Amino acid sequence: MSLVLTLASRNLFHDRLRFVATLIGIVFSVVLxxxxxxxxxxxxxxxxxxxxHTSADLWVLPKGAKCFEDPSQLNTGARDKVASVDGVASVVPLVIGFSDWRLGSGEVTPVFVVGxxxxxxxxxxxNVVEGDVRSxxxxxxxxxxxxxxxxxGISSVGETAEIRGRRVKVVALTDGIRSFTTTPYVFVDLRNARQYTGTFPERASSLVVRVKSDADRTSVLEAVKAKxxxxxxxxxxEFRDRSRSFWLFGTGAxxxxxxxxxxxxxxGTVIVAQTLYSSTKDHLSEFATLRAMGSSNGYIxxxxxxxxxxxxxxxxxxxxxxxxxVVDVTAKSALPIVITPWLIAALFALTVVMCVASAIGAIVRVVRIDPATVFMR
Structure with a gap:
């Protein structure tokens, strides 16, 4: 085994320029x-x-709601019915929606209100870094x-602006809560959210249901559906999977x-295959010598x-x-890159398969070598 590894490494490192080209192809494809x-x-x-980040066991949503940001609304009249279900700990309405944020300069920018x-x-x-959320x-x-x-158009806690013509004051700041739609999230109390989004008192975007720890969740789920x-x-x-499926596949992203x-x-496969093939072709005489010396095809x-x-x-x-x-550089960007252990493992396996598949072309070339050519030089 050590002899095979030694021979392989010497062949690989003999032409350093070609070896660098091979690495560039592999690195480019894997990084991409x-x-x-x-x-x-x-x-x-x-x-x-x-x-x-929502403390919820169940979500009551408007029919056909595709994601958290869906603007559809439902009637909150079902809240009391759901709360009466045995095993339900609490039922809380959420009000979300787009609104207009007016800067001190008079410029208007869209925001997404979460109440x-x-x-x-x-x-x-x-991830509150300044101020008090209780405010x-x-x-x-x-x-x-x-x-x-x-x-x-703000820079610290205490600054003011307007949302839908109403004066607002920043009481706390967070770090890293970014919207994939690039529209800033603005957290407010439920009562204020209705005013900022124009939502009627009897309407809400969803109902968040929490189930008692000792309750049968399946039974509670069926009972809530009936109400x-x-x-x-x-x-x-289920809501997480639906939202992710909509944005990733429903939008084509x-x-x-x-x-x-x-x-x-x-x-990457094309570059690596071409490089490995060229390297093997340049060493055909050595492989012919090995075959003439009686080395098996398997060894080569x-x-x-x-x-x-x-x-x-x-x-x-x-x-x-x-x-x-790259992960470190994009950690605080609009769309951070996430690399998980399973992704690393999958990419390593992919790299090995890519390189081995690329070597097949070289193997086919070596198989056709006539050992007698070593004596004809």
Whole structure:
């Protein structure tokens, strides 16, 4: 085994320029796939960030609601009916919607208002870095993310603006709560949210249901469904999957990211295959000598495969380092790249398969060598 590895490494490192070209092809393809899949995972997380941070077991939604940001509304008359179900701990309405934020300069920018009952602790701002969230109970109080300072024309707690003609004051700041639609989230109390979005008192965007810890969730789910009429009832997991599916596949964003990843695999495989084939072709006389000395085809195939594996390991290590550097750079961007352990494992397996598949062309070339050619030189 050590002899095979030694021979493979010497063949691989003999022509350093060609070896560098091979690594470039591998690194390029792996980094491209990693970034595309990282964007896919990052986008998938961002589209469900509000659902993930809502303390909910069940969601009562308007019929056909596709995601958290869906503007559809339902009648809150079912709230008391749902609350009467045995096993239900609380039922809290959420009011969300787009509105206009007027800066001090008079410029207007769209914002996405998120309103919940703060006394119930259902959906509150997280990653608070300045100010007091409890102050949201005051009339006109809002919480925004500091990454949107430029968009909102503010720079600190205490500054004021207008939402739909009503004066608002920033009472707290968060860090990292970004919207994938680029429209800033503005957290407010439920009562204020109705005014800022023009929602009638008997209407809400959804009802958040929490189930008692000792209750049978399946039974509660069925009982709630029977109480809400034509509204839909989803678990948090179901609502998360629906929202992610809509934004990733219903809008075509997921297909575009997958296409980019596939392009990276194709380009990388072609580059690596061409480089490995050229390298093997330049060493045909050495492989012919091995065959003339009685080396089996299996031994020669192993040498070529080892060359491909060495290229895969070295190229992947470099690509992974670049990938994690990109993750750090984009951590606070509008669409952060996410790299998970399973993605790293999958990409390593993909890199190995890509390099081994690329070596097949070289193996086919070696198989056709006539050992007698070594004596004809």
């Amino acid at each position: 796939v990693m970034i595309q899949m990282g964007l896919f995972l990052g986008f998938g997380r961002m589209v469900t960030t509000m659902i993930d 919940a009952d703060l006394r119930d602790n259902t959906l509150q701002p997280w 949201l109970s005051q009339v006109g109080a809002v919480v925004v993310d500091r990454s949107y300072f430029d968009r909102l 809400v009429g034509d509204a839909e009832v989803l678990t948090s997991a 997921g297909a575009a990211l997958f296409a980019g990843a596939l392009l990276g695999v194709i380009v 195939y192993t040498v070529i495969i080892y060359q491909a594996l060495l290229s895969a390991v070295i190229g992947f290590i470099i690509a992974a380092a670049i990938g994690y550097a």
